[in-house]
Amino acid sequence: MTTTPVHDxxxxxxxxxxxxxxxxxxxxxxxxxIVWYDFYVFGSLGPIxxxxxxxxxxxxxxxxxxxxxxxxxxxxxxVGAVVFGRVGDVIGRKYxxxxxxxxxxxxxxxxxxxxxxxxxxxxxxxxxxxLRIVQGLAxxxxxxxxxxxxxxNSPNGRRGLHTGWLQTTATLGLxxxxxxxxxxxxxxxxxxxxxxxxxxxxxxSVFLIIIxxxxxxxxxxxxxxxxLKGSGGLSRRPVREMLxxxxxxxxxxxxxxxxxxxxxxxxxxxxxxxxxxxxxxxTPLVDANLIVGAALLAxxxxxxxxxxxxxxxxRKWIMLTGMALAVLTYYPIYESMGNFAPRSGNYNPYMLxxxxxxxxxxxxxxxxxMAAFLAELFPTRLRYTSLSxxxxxxxxxxxxxxxLIGLSLIQAAGNELAGLWFPMIVGFIxxxxxxxxxxxxxxxxxxxxxxxxxDMPVLASSDA
Numbered sequence: 001m002t003t004t005p006v007h008d009x010x011x012x013x014x015x016x017x018x019x020x021x022x023x024x025x026x027x028x029x030x031x032x033x034i035v036w037y038d039f040y041v042f043g044s045l046g047p048i049x050x051x052x053x054x055x056x057x058x059x060x061x062x063x064x065x066x067x068x069x070x071x072x073x074x075x076x077x078x079v080g081a082v083v084f085g086r087v088g089d090v091i092g093r094k095y096x097x098x099x100x101x102x103x104x105x106x107x108x109x110x111x112x113x114x115x116x117x118x119x120x121x122x123x124x125x126x127x128x129x130x131l132r133i134v135q136g137l138a139x140x141x142x143x144x145x146x147x148x149x150x151x152x153n154s155p156n157g158r159r160g161l162h163t164g165w166l167q168t169t170a171t172l173g174l175x176x177x178x179x180x181x182x183x184x185x186x187x188x189x190x191x192x193x194x195x196x197x198x199x200x201x202x203x204x205s206v207f208l209i210i211i212x213x214x215x216x217x218x219x220x221x222x223x224x225x226x227x228l229k230g231s232g233g234l235s236r237r238p239v240r241e242m243l244x245x246x247x248x249x250x251x252x253x254x255x256x257x258x259x260x261x262x263x264x265x266x267x268x269x270x271x272x273x274x275x276x277x278x279x280x281x282x283t284p285l286v287d288a289n290l291i292v293g294a295a296l297l298a299x300x301x302x303x304x305x306x307x308x309x310x311x312x313x314x315r316k317w318i319m320l321t322g323m324a325l326a327v328l329t330y331y332p333i334y335e336s337m338g339n340f341a342p343r344s345g346n347y348n349p350y351m352l353x354x355x356x357x358x359x360x361x362x363x364x365x366x367x368x369x370m371a372a373f374l375a376e377l378f379p380t381r382l383r384y385t386s387l388s389x390x391x392x393x394x395x396x397x398x399x400x401x402x403x404l405i406g407l408s409l410i411q412a413a414g415n416e417l418a419g420l421w422f423p424m425i426v427g428f429i430x431x432x433x434x435x436x437x438x439x440x441x442x443x444x445x446x447x448x449x450x451x452x453x454x455d456m457p458v459l460a461s462s463d464a
Contacts, residue, residue: 021162024153027219029165031101031212032146034205036173037180038108039139041201042132043070043271043403044177047278047285048198052116053125060279060411067275067404069129073136074400077392080140082239085385088141089238092229093149093384094221096141098213103138105209107131112202140396144388151375152222152383156445157311163371164307168300170367171360174270175296178289180204185286224380224447238385247386250377255390257438258373261323261430262366263399264423268330269359270296272403272419276334277352279407280416281341291353299360306368314442315369315376316434322365323431330420333358338416369442376441398426 050066051059080100088096111131117124146166154162180201188197228234235241242248274292277283283291310318337355340348370391378386406419 021153024219025150025162025165027215028097028146028150029169031097031216032142032166033169033173033176034208034212035101035104035139035142036170037176037208038104038173038205039073039135040174040271041108041177041180041205042073042111042135043067044174044181044274044289045198045201046070046275048194052118053128055117060407063275063279064404064407064411065125067407069125069132071401071404072129073132073139074396076133076136077140077396077400078389080137081144081388081392082140082385083137084141085144085388086237086239088145088148088384088388089235089382092221092225093145093152094216094219096145096384097149097219098216100138100142100145101209101212101216104135104142105205107135107138108202108205109209112199112205136396140388140392143391144384147371147375147387147391148384149222151372151446152224152380154372154446156443159375159446160307160310160315160369160372160442161304162307163375164304164368166371167303167307167364167367170266171270171296171300171303171363175293175300177201178274178293178296182286182289182293227447228380233381235381238382242382242386242389247378247382251386251390253433253437254374254377255394257430257434257436258319258370259390259394260398261394261427261434262319262370263395264402264426265323265326265359265366265399266363266395267399267402268326268406268420268423269356269363272406272423273356273359275403275407276337276419277341280410281338281343283342283352287342287349291349292356294353295356295360298357299364302361302364303368306364307372310369310372310442314440315373316438316440318369319366319373320431320434320438322362322367323427323434325365326359326362327424327427327431329358330424331417334417334420373441376444376446377439380447 046063046066050062053069054062054065056062056065084096084100087099111128114127114131115124120127146169147163150163150166151159184197184200185193188200242251270292274288277288277291278285306318333355337352338344340346340351340355374387374391375383402423405422409418409421410416412418
């Protein structure tokens with residue numbers, strides 16, 4: 001079976017030929033990359049901006065509070081998954097993709113205009129949190145729409161490859177945020193950047209959003225969604241239906257056996273490592289950005305490779321292998337990073353980048369096949385909602401809190417490796433549950449799949 005990139009109800013069927021898939025993948029990937037850029041530029045500037053919005057008395061205390069504001073965006077992501085999941089399953093994937101991206105971009109632009117604590121006092125920090133909450137809601141809807149849209153436009157046997165391009169966007173979005181921050185800083189100088197030019201990476205988002213919105217508005221709706229809508233098979237209450245049928249069992253399994261482990265591995269390797277270099281090892285900001293940026297750039301293609309490989313040998317054990325490697329090697333990796341940090345007297349940014357790269361490899365293994373796996377786990381009528389909820393809980397509540405929990409544990413325990421306890425424990429639990437209970441999905445026919453990719457009764461088209 002091949003699915004087609006037909007997008008409107010009156011559009012004619014087309015085969016899933018590469019020339020038809022390319023614009024679908026490009027438009028979705030480009031937009032999602034910009035959304036991730038908007039989300040992560042906030043985190044990339046934490047060490048610079050923390051004290052402009054919060055005052056705790058210590059630099060690391062300011063960063064921890066800043067990370068708390070950053071975490072607010074992660075915490076509300078499951079709410080965004082529910083809200084926009086319902087919109088996407090009832091109205092359509094394309095519409096939701098445009099709305100979530102626009103919301104994200106407007107909030108990022110607003111941060112660039114926001115007065116600091118010197119002008120507004122504590123209200124500045126509160127407004128910042130409010131904008132982060134709206135961003136989190138938008139991101140909670142964005143990934144589910146993008147993953148569902150690309151998966152439903154991909155043929156069986158190549159779904160991991162095609163969604164693998166989508167999986168690069170979080171890494172490339174973080175890389176783009178680091179790059180824009182670095183270039184802006186180098187162009188205007190340290191003093192000017194700290195004074196006013198930190199706003200440039202936020203304000204630049206509005207131009208990116210305009211371009212991406214234009215591209216996405218030219219897309220058509222998912223053929224599977226159009227077909228289901230034409231047959232009257234849409235769910236009028238997808239959230240309620242998911243929660244009151246066997247679908248909730250597989251959503252819980254996706255969380256406990258896949259996404260929470262994937263979340264902590266991704267955020268440890270790509271964001272916690274950056275804060276660790278800056279806050280713990282006192283690596284200069286430019287150096288830290290280059291160290292992590294080089295690792296991200298080198299590792300980004302591996303997300304596509306992991307997705308492609310999962311089409312050949314299965315998704316489950318590729319993802320679980322990444323979790324297992326992380327649990328087993330995080331301690332020696334971070335001990336080795338200490339040996340090459342600036343304070344060691346043996347400063348070697350190349351070795352530090354290599355050690356961060358190893359963590360990006362783990363992230364690619366757990367994340368590369370994830371979109372295809374989640375899409376294959378749920379039926380079309382509930383796919384957006386059911387996919388979004390475990391993904392955003394795993395990445396928002398578990399993964400997104402890794403930097404905040406990690407630095408807080410270091411400060412509380414007085415042990416620089418204490419921050420690894422959280423991702424290692426979560427990764428281990430997720431590996432065990434996934435190994436025992438996670439189904440393999442890579443041979444599933446996406447158009448006819450029932451919950452869990454297993455032979456289950458077809459859900460009724462009426463409300464649950």
